[in-house]
Amino acid sequence: MSLAPDDGLIFRLLGMIEVIGSKEQMPTPPRRQRTVxxxxxxxxxxxVGMEQLIYLVWEHSPPSTARAQIQICVSALRREFTRAGVDAQIETRQPGYLLRVAADKIDISLFERRVAAADLAVRQGRLEDAATILRAALSLWRGPALNGAGATLQSKAIRLEEKRLAALENCVEAELSLGRHHALIGELHSVVTENPLRERLRGQLMVALYRAGRQPEALEVYRAGRDLFIERLGLEPSDQLRRLERAILTDDEVLRLDHEDRAQVAAHNVVSPHQLPAATSDFIGRQEVVARVQDVLSGDHMTMHVVNISGKAGIGKSALAVHVAHRVAAETYPDGQLYCDLRGTHAQPATPAEVLGRFLSALGVMGSSLPDGVDERADMYRSMLAHRRVLVVLDDAASESQVHQLLPGSPSCGVIVTSRARLTGLAGSHLVEVDCMNSDDSRELLGRIIGRQRLESEPVAVPALIDAVGGLPLALRIIGARLAARPHWPLASLVGRLSDERHRLDELAHGDMVVRASLSLTYDGLAPEARRMMRLMSLLEAENLPSWTASALTNDDHRSFDLVERLVDAQLVDVVGTDITGLPRYRFHDLIRLYAKEQAAAHETLDTQLTSVERVVGGWLAMAEQAHRRLYGGDFTLLHGHGKRWQPPAQHLDQVLQDPMSWLESEHQNLCAAVLQAADAGLDELCWDLAITLVTLFESRSRFDDWQQTHERALEAVRRAGNKRGTAALLCSLGSLHHSQRRMDATRAALVPALDLFTELDDTHGMALARRNLGLLEYTEGRPEVAQRIFEQSLSGFEQVGDVIGRAHVVSHLAQLSLDRGENELAADQLRDALGMCREISSPRVEAQLLYRLGGAMLAQGRYEQARQLLTSVLTMVQRSGDTVGESYALHSLGLIHSRMRMVEEASDLLWRAIRLCEENVDRLGAARVQLDLAQLVAQRGEAFHAIAIVEQAIATFQELRLASWESKALAVLEKVAAQSPLSAAATSNGGF
Known part of the structure; x- marks a missing residue:
């Protein structure tokens, strides 16, 4: 192992800024030159653009000569580089300047390269090397990063400090795994004292003390941390830290370190997805093909290995891919395996954005943190797989364009793509074509399915069966399943049936007809009722089907379950799990579903097909309605249409909806698919109603992609049908979505026509909802008087239709306006009235929202302790329900309360947590609002430069969102914190540090 030397560094930024030339060290540049x-x-x-440099030097008040002064700074730097012999050049490049220098000449770049090298060493099990490299990386730090660079660059310094702490944690993890616990204790004590809320460091100190035989001290470190977490955050330590305490208490052997366990201990924090489906237990033959694919995937990783497994339908591409993936996974790709069925044979194949979303979630990215665009998702995906050894299996690809953005960029990764087509456009891929099974392998496969004794009892019939299907694996499995289900049949009888099928052998040798003809053998053996069930089930566009959908398809609750189980016995439908009631969930193999759909088109009228789909979508709607009612106490803040409902059994509803939000989350893919299918089928009333009802889920879980897709498709359907009320309802809901994402122009463009349509229809409830949303828009854009008038109109509408929760919502907004005007007592009375309405019908989620507002009123009244207790209970409520948006608001208010109570450290921690959660929820306005309060708190601690940097981030957000009123508030805060800067009086000084 070798490390790049430190003595070749020219630019040192990890501490006081230094520039070292071959002739001498440059003197510290004046302030402006230093910032540039x-x-x-x-x-x-x-x-780096000229405008950016101007902003960094003067922020929002540049002089008219700013460009000229930047040019003077650059010229002075160039002269100093030449005089000191600095091996770097500043080039003029539109629209600014470029500093050209070798990456290994900057200490930040060297630090990041060493951290990456250490990460690779850990993954390869080279813990000694990893620890040495990380210590070398940490040695580059000489103090706070960018020390002396100015306030505008402090946000960069904060990010660098976070990287330093992460590298230190990884270094300690490696050294603990190497048994260096004695040497680490002193350092860990110091670092934990400096960073008392950093749980990983605290846990590492506990482990080091325990392994040093100091169990009581290890437990005391935990208890001191627990007291601190509760006092400052109102939270217990994480599950991981609590498990560590229990392990120390019980002297659990898992904490004892031996040589074999070290690599595993060092890597315990790595997120490693394992998504491969179960390998086929009776996989037969293909030795040469398996060896070829395995050799490609296990070869030297100079470039990324991509294998394209190609062949006709039913040839066993997926089974081969999964079989090989399991064989190479553990040794060659230990960091995980990603798998996705791209549905290339479906009418609507999986999009790259959808697949990237699933993969990023599996890699630990929260749904609310996913980027919107496919390019941004692809960038994040490639970054997360850099330096990791992960195998990606992409099953049933439609084309190269579907696959390109799903390929990792790292040569340490491997990819298997299965497709009916030869994807020769995938650069560098190895094409592997799969042919039919030979007679020996075909015989072995049949024997495993029906039993060797039965196979050997009819030696003449066996080769005839194999020849009849041409060794096609899917056809062989179907024949085997049919014979296994009918043990009284002689094999010869099935040979006769195959012989009776006209042109069967020709069909088996050419493309799709081979699968269709083979499937008909099993299909023909079903009872008429089972065949019809198979046809109807194939109509549904869903990930998998709960058992009640079969009852809805036939409108018969008594025999549907038995009929589906017959399809399972015939291996035409797979069981893919169970729901919370213990009943199975079903899924078709793609090829079998295509065949079943063809049979449905041939044997079911269009009216029958539409009616069956309508009942299932009506069932999804009935269940989603019930979930909403249980969360809100009734059909409040929600419009419904006149689409037909199909009611699942009441007992089933009670079981699956014990936790309504969890049920909505678990079924969200099927629910969204139902909206899209209803739209395609022209079921406009069901379509818009279900889409609107699902906002309960979309809003609380920040599922903005699903919200937008379902509503836009539903909007197309209702407009085609001339459905004005559905159009108005969807536009109103889309207005809420746009407002949540702070797209104000789009919000108004949706809400104004929605209100117009509701007014035309004289729909009081719809007008109340649209006005509530418009009131929120006016408030956000800084027009409180307009918002007040619109809220009052909305309140009147909700009162007329008896929407209790709608009334409570609007009253809470009116209370906020009262708070803004300083009418704190009035606001508190309004909120108590709203709480009374909410508690009448038991709506915990809305109650939490109102209690949050009431806490704000108490804060404004100076009742800090009462406000703190109330908001702490609100935080517990929203965390328990998984409402991350509500959690960010509660943390913000608690931070303000602690600030007023002069509990500065606690306030700072809470506000930072609120900002991080807002960012995860893609709530940019929320994050910026918190930043204003955080900046003032930071300024009070004497950190004016840091405070200014925080305010500048908020201002940039307000400007981008075009929120003038918030920008004005931020500028006032900036002026306030800037006045606390020790350099405020030296506005144009060119002095030293």
Whole structure:
């Protein structure tokens, strides 16, 4: 192992800024030059725009000569580089400048390269090397990063400090795994004292003390941390830390370190997805093909290995891919395996954005943190797989374009793609074509299915059966299943049936007809009722089907379950799990479903097909309605249409809806698919009603992609049908979505026509909902008087239709307006009235929202302790329900309360947590609002430069969202915190540090 030397560094930014030339060390540049130099170094070898440099030097008040002064700074830096012999050049590049320098000449770049090298060493089990490299990386730090660079760059310094702590944690993890616990204790004590809320460091100190035979001290470290977490955050330690305490108490052997366990201990924090389906237990033959694919995937990783397994339908591509994947996974791809069925044979194949979303979730990215665009998702995906050894299996690809953005960029990864087509457009891929099974392998496969004794009892019939299906694996499995289900049949009788099928052998030798003809053998053996069930089930577009959908398809609750189980016995439908009632969930193999759909088209009228789908969508709607009612106490804040409902059994509803939000979350893919299918089928009333009802889920879980897709498709359907009320309802809901994402122009463009349509229809409830949303928009855009008038109109509408929760919502908004005007007592009375309405019908989620507002009223009244207790209970409520949006608001208010109570450290921690959660929820306005309060708190601690940097981030957000009123508030905060800066009086000083 070798490390790049430190003595070749030219630019040192991890501490006081230093520039070292071959002739001498440059003197510290004046302030403006120092800011320009630091900005260029942070973007080394990339162009930094003139406007950005001007902003970094003067922020929002540049002089008219700003461009000229930046040019003077650059000229001065160039002269100093030449005089000191600095091996770097500042080039003029539109629209600014580029500092060209070798990456290994900047300490930040060297630090990041060493951290990446250490990460690779850990994954390869080289813990000694990893620890040495990380210590070398940490040695580059000489103090706080970018020390002296100015306030505008402090956000960069904060991110660098976070990277340093993460590297230190990884280094300690490696050294603990190497048995160096004695040497680490002193360092860990110091670091934990400096970072008392960092749980991983605390846990590492506990482990080090325990392994050093100091069990009581290890437990005391935990207890001190627990007291601190409860006092500052109102939270217990994490599950991981609590498990560690229990392990120390019980002297659990898992904490004892031996040589074999070290690599596993060091890597315990790595997120490693394992998504491969179960390998086929009776996989037969293919030795040469398996060896070829395995050799490609296990070869030297100079470039990424991509294997394209190609062949006709039913040839066993998926089974082969999964079989080989399991064989190479553990040794060659230990960091995980990702799997996705791309549904290339479906009418609507999986999109790259959808697949990337699933993969990023499996890699630990929260749903609310997913980027919107497919390019941004692909960038995040490739970054997360860099330096990791992960195998990606992409099953049933339609084309190269579907696959390109799903390929990792790292040469350490491997990819298997299965497709009916030869994907020759995938650069560097190895094409592997799969042919039919030979006679020996075919015989072995049949013997495993029906039993060797039965196979050997009819030696003449066996080769005839194999020849009849041409060794096609899917056809062989179907024949075997049919014979296994009918043990009284002689094999010869089935040979006769195959012989009677005209042109059967020709069909088996050419493309799709081979699968269709083979499937008909099993299909023909079903009872008429089972055949019809198979046809109807194939009509549903869903990930998998709960058992009640079969009852809805036939409108018969008594025999449907038995009929589906007959399809399972015939291996035409797979059981893929169970729901919370213990009943199975079903899924078709793609090819079998295609065949069944053809049979449905041939034997079921269009009216029958539509009616069956309508009942299932009506069933999804009935269940979603019930979930909403249980969450809100009734059909409040929600419009419904006149689509036909199909009611699942009441007992089933009670079981699956014991936790309504969990049920909505678990079924969200099927529910969204039902909206899309209803739209395609022209079921406009069911379509818009179900889409609107699902907002209960979309809003609380930040599922903005699903919200937008379902509503836009439903909107197309209702407009085609001339359905004005459905159009208005969907536009109103889309207005809420746009407002949640702070797209204000789009919000107004949706809500104004929605209100117009509701007014035309004289729909009081719809007008109340649209006005509530418009009131929120006016408030957000800084027009409180307009918002007040609209809220009052909305309140009147909700009162007329008896929507209790709608009334409570609007009253809470009116209370906020009262708070903004300083009418705190009035606001508190309004909120108590709203709480009374809410508690009459038992709506915990809305109650939490109202209690949050009441806490704000108490804060404004100076009743800090009461407000703190109330908001702490609200935080518990929203965390228990998984409402991350509500959690960010509760943390923000608790931070303000602690700030007023002069509990500065606790307030700072709470506000930072609120910002992080807002960012995860893609709530940019929320994050910026919290930043304003955090900046004032930071300024009070004497950190004016840091405070200014935080306010500047908020201002940038308000400007981008075009929220003038919030921008004005932020500028006032900026002026306030800037006045606390020790340099505020030296506005144009060119002095030193």
């Amino acid at each position: 130099l630091t900005a260029l170094l942070l973007e080394a070898n990339r162009v």
